[in-house]
Amino acid sequence: MKYPKQVKRYCPHCKKHSTQKVSEVKGKERGSLKHGSIRRAQKRGRGMGFGNKGKWGSKPAISKFKMTGAKTSKKTNLKFTCDICKKANIQGHGFRTKKLVFEQ
Ligand SMILES: [Zn+2]
Numbered sequence: 001m002k003y004p005k006q007v008k009r010y011c012p013h014c015k016k017h018s019t020q021k022v023s024e025v026k027g028k029e030r031g032s033l034k035h036g037s038i039r040r041a042q043k044r045g046r047g048m049g050f051g052n053k054g055k056w057g058s059k060p061a062i063s064k065f066k067m068t069g070a071k072t073s074k075k076t077n078l079k080f081t082c083d084i085c086k087k088a089n090i091q092g093h094g095f096r097t098k099k100l101v102f103e104q
Helices: 038-044 064-068
Strands: 002-004 006-011 016-024 078-082 088-090 101-103
Antiparallel strands (some): 016 078, 078 088
């Protein structure tokens, strides 16, 4: 969906309405050797031996399709930066959309 680049909304820092720039917050991919990753557990020796290892095996216990489900859209995570105090505040609740395009 289309979303305006600038919106006029309430700024909790200035305690009044102001024009705010809109940008999307995108999460970063977690590293494969970070704490709690399966690859790290395998290096520790988990998933050794024979038989079905489930989560720790070479084949995934749950297919990627089942993990993501049948949903084709993702929730948005918008950041609003105030023009006056330059402070950013995050959108309270995201909405589902396939593609987000910022327009004037
Ligand atoms: Zn402000």
